[in-house]
Amino acid sequence: METVKEFVERIRRADILVGIPSYNNESTIQNVVSQVGEGLAIYFPDRRGAIIVSDGNSLDSTRDTAASTPLPKDVELLVTTYEGTAGKGSAIKLVFELARRLGSQEVAMVDSDLRSIIPEWVHLLVKPLIKGFGFVAPRYLRYKHDGTITNQIAYPMTTALYGVGVRQPIGGDFGLSRTLVDLMLESPLWATPYTPRFGIDISITHTALANKLPVAEALLGAKVHDVKDPTRHLAPMFRQVVGALFNAMSLYAYVWKPIKGFRETKVFKGQIEPTPPEPFKVDYQAAFAAYTKGVRDHASTIARVLPDELVETAIKCTKDQTPISARDWAKISFHFAKSWISSAENQKEDIIEAYRILWMGRVANHVRDTLNLSDEEAESITRRDAETFVDQKDYLLSIWEDRR
DSSP: OOOHHHHHHHHOOOSEEEEEEESSOTTTHHHHHHHHHHHHHHHOTTSOEEEEEEEOOOSSSHHHHHHTOOOOTTOEEEEEEOOSSSSHHHHHHHHHHHHHHHTOSEEEEOOTTOSSOOHHHHHHHHHHHHTTOSEEEEEEEOOTTSOHHIIIIIHHHHHHHHSBOOSOTTOSOEEEEHHHHHHHHTOGGGGSSSTTTTTHHHHHHHHHHHTTOOEEEEEEEEOOSOOOOTTTTOHHHHHHHHHHHHHHHHHTHHHHTTOOSOBOOEEEOOSOOOOOOOOOOOOHHHHHHHHHHHHHHTHHHHHHHSOHHHHHHHHHHHHHOOOOOHHHHHHHHHHHHHHHHHSOHHHHHHHHHHHHHHHHHHHHHHHHHTTTSOHHHHHHHHHHHHHHHHHTHHHHHHHHTOOO
């Protein structure tokens, strides 16, 4: 395969660069590369486009499969492996570095496990950048039980902090201006253990918002990808996303503290048909069981982080599955953020793990309470929950400077 140096010397520049971080995605990678290539050729024929598959040393045939994908004329492809910390963030950092070397003004990122991507995704992620936006986040139609870290933490926390309703701040499919790429390459967040891994998406979003770049959203229809049951699959991702969120929250406190209320973003819409997202089953009883055990196992950390009334709320949920209200969940989240930021390094992982346990209870409540609701009805609840976080921001400010 062509080396990075050979690729850069051969093509010299790429106006638009699309990065695809990958690891063991042999069943989906060819379709993703093909759809991206078609999107570049159809929608941006007068701009030179290139695709970078940044792979984490896959153990299957991901790299060979990607490299053999037929592409339209003049769309360049590099399949390579990144160096450094194993993780999605490191894969994306290589794409950013190549964007700088190739003089790319627009950069898009898409996930390698996508089954629903079509060429128009490239158009919707890149077009707003050409129009002057600095960051384009995805907006999907998602099944009501998909995106549990997004719905319960990343979306409401981000909305409350920066006053911008970015619905999918860790969606994985983004558009970045050259300005944002440069900000990310210089960011101190890379020095943490989270941003080089699954914390990259929230790091990008918070960097864009903290630097007050113009933000848009791209309506991409249903996102069909490899779904993950929060009761079994999401623990490592949770720790990395939340750690990155709390780090960014600390770094950019001077930006978000004065912000009140929130506003929606401009949404770019194409011709994508609104097909229903694929449903899947979440074992909420297993989530309740894990929550109940976890609250006992992490009782000392929970008691240290939360005031007595919120400890009682958490315990009551273990006894009779009483829902943790959105108001209490916002307060719990704010306390954990403050405690994590002010704690010694050797305590941080215990705090995140205790927060993950409480999140499991919140997710279990939400899944049970929305079983008989439509996706649209469940989405309305998620939006109201985010508004509750916004309404509780004064509570966050009241506890922020208390480092006890």
